[in-house]
Amino acid sequence: MPNGFGYVTKGVGGLYTVRLLPHDAADIPKPYEPQPLDGQTVSARARNFRRGDGLLVGDFAEVTYDASSYTVRGGVATPAPDGAGIAIVRVLPRRSALIRPPMANLDLLFVTVAAAAPAPDLETVDKLLCIAVHNKIAPVVVVNKCDLDPAAAERIAAIYRAAGFPVFCTVGATGEGVPALADYVAEAVPRRLAAFAGASGVGKSTLLGRLFPSLEFATGDISRRISRGKNTTRHVELCPLSNAPDSGYLADTPGFTMLDFDRFDFFGLDDLPAAFPEFSPYIGSCRYSDCTHTKEDDCAVRAAVCAGKIPPSRHETYCSLYAVLKKKPRWK
Ligand SMILES: Nc1nc2c(ncn2[C@@H]2O[C@H](COP(=O)(O)OP(=O)(O)O)[C@@H](O)[C@H]2O)c(=O)[nH]1
Ligand SMILES: [Mg+2]
Ligand SMILES: [Zn+2]
Structure with a gap:
C-alpha cells in the first residue's frame, strides 16, 4: 500500500491534516520509494492507535492509503478531500509533547503578553515559560500592545530581559517593533516548529498576520468588521512558512487560562527550580542543602531577589507553584 510521511498540521473532530513531504525530503525514513501523493496535503483519520494515545498537532506521522483514496488526472494524483481510505498508522518519536498548548515537537514558544487590555498576567507568562523550559523548548517573550501603556511594557520587558529570555516589544496594530521579531523568526524557525501562546x-493572531501577510489567522478585529460573531482562534493549526520541504512551521493557538498545575501534570516539584533558569547560578549556595528557596534564611536565591538580580515577580510565581506542587501526590 502507498505510504507517506509528514507533520500533522491540524486535527478537528477526528479528521487530521497531514502535509506529506516530497519523496526526496531528508526527514523521510529510508529506504523510501516515490509514492503518488508525495508532497501533497491530505486529510486522514487515525487508525490502530491504542486508546489514550492521542495524536497531537505537530506529530510527525506515517500515513498509508489505497488506490481508491485518490484520483489521477493528467498524471497528477489528488487525494480524497474527506480523507476516505487515508490513515495515520504511526507516529514517530516526539522531541516534545505539551498539554497546553496541545502540540508535539515544538522547538520554540513565543509567549505573548499585552502591556494592557487584557491586563498583563505575569503568572501565566511565567507558567508558560516554565513549561517551555522544562520541555527543552526555546522560550521567547513578546510584549505586545506597547502603544496602550509604554511604561508597563518597559517594566515587563525589563523583568524578562533580567531573567535572561529574548524579549521583543511590539505593536501588532501598527507593525511597530515587528521587523525585529520577523528577523528573529526568519533566523530561528526554518526546519523547526514554533507556536505563539498567551x-x-x-x-x-494580529502579530502572526503582520509576520506572514499571506497566511490567514483569525483575529478579534476581523470578526467585528464582518460582524458574524466572534472570530477567534479555536484550534491549534500549524502554518508552513514556505512550500520548501524543510520549511518551518508556526502555530497560532487559542488563548487559555487553564494552566492549572493542580489538575495537569506539567511537571513535578523536583523539576521546579530548574524551570527558572535565572535561579541556576544560586542553587547550591544556600545554607541548607534541602533549601526550598521559598522562605529559608540564608537562601542564595532569596538573597539574589533582595539584591535585585532575580525579578521579585518571578520568585513569587516560583513560590506559588511550589505551594501547588507540594500538595500534589509525588510525581512518578
Ligand atoms: N492597541 C492595540 N491593539 C492591538 C494590538 N495588537 C492587536 N490588537 C487588537 O487586539 C484585539 C485582539 O487581537 P487578536 O490578535 O485577536 O488576539 P489573540 O486572541 O491573542 O489572537 C484585536 O482587536 C486587535 O486588533 C496592539 O499592538 N495595540
Ligand atoms: Mg487568536
Ligand atoms: Zn535556597
Missing part, C-alpha cells in the same frame, strides 16, 4: 486578546 492569554486571549493579547494580539497573537
Whole structure:
C-alpha cells in the first residue's frame, strides 16, 4: 500500500491534516520509494492507535492509503478531500509533547503578553515559560500592545530581559517593533516548529498576520468588521512558512487560562527550580542543602531577589507553584 510521511498540521473532530513531504525530503525514513501523493496535503483519520494515545498537532506521522483514496488526472494524483481510505498508522518519536498548548515537537514558544487590555498576567507568562523550559523548548517573550501603556511594557520587558529570555516589544496594530521579531523568526524557525501562546486578546493572531501577510489567522478585529460573531482562534493549526520541504512551521493557538498545575501534570516539584533558569547560578549556595528557596534564611536565591538580580515577580510565581506542587501526590 502507498505510504507517506509528514507533520500533522491540524486535527478537528477526528479528521487530521497531514502535509506529506516530497519523496526526496531528508526527514523521510529510508529506504523510501516515490509514492503518488508525495508532497501533497491530505486529510486522514487515525487508525490502530491504542486508546489514550492521542495524536497531537505537530506529530510527525506515517500515513498509508489505497488506490481508491485518490484520483489521477493528467498524471497528477489528488487525494480524497474527506480523507476516505487515508490513515495515520504511526507516529514517530516526539522531541516534545505539551498539554497546553496541545502540540508535539515544538522547538520554540513565543509567549505573548499585552502591556494592557487584557491586563498583563505575569503568572501565566511565567507558567508558560516554565513549561517551555522544562520541555527543552526555546522560550521567547513578546510584549505586545506597547502603544496602550509604554511604561508597563518597559517594566515587563525589563523583568524578562533580567531573567535572561529574548524579549521583543511590539505593536501588532501598527507593525511597530515587528521587523525585529520577523528577523528573529526568519533566523530561528526554518526546519523547526514554533507556536505563539498567551492569554486571549493579547494580539497573537494580529502579530502572526503582520509576520506572514499571506497566511490567514483569525483575529478579534476581523470578526467585528464582518460582524458574524466572534472570530477567534479555536484550534491549534500549524502554518508552513514556505512550500520548501524543510520549511518551518508556526502555530497560532487559542488563548487559555487553564494552566492549572493542580489538575495537569506539567511537571513535578523536583523539576521546579530548574524551570527558572535565572535561579541556576544560586542553587547550591544556600545554607541548607534541602533549601526550598521559598522562605529559608540564608537562601542564595532569596538573597539574589533582595539584591535585585532575580525579578521579585518571578520568585513569587516560583513560590506559588511550589505551594501547588507540594500538595500534589509525588510525581512518578
Ligand atoms: N492597541 C492595540 N491593539 C492591538 C494590538 N495588537 C492587536 N490588537 C487588537 O487586539 C484585539 C485582539 O487581537 P487578536 O490578535 O485577536 O488576539 P489573540 O486572541 O491573542 O489572537 C484585536 O482587536 C486587535 O486588533 C496592539 O499592538 N495595540
Ligand atoms: Mg487568536
Ligand atoms: Zn535556597
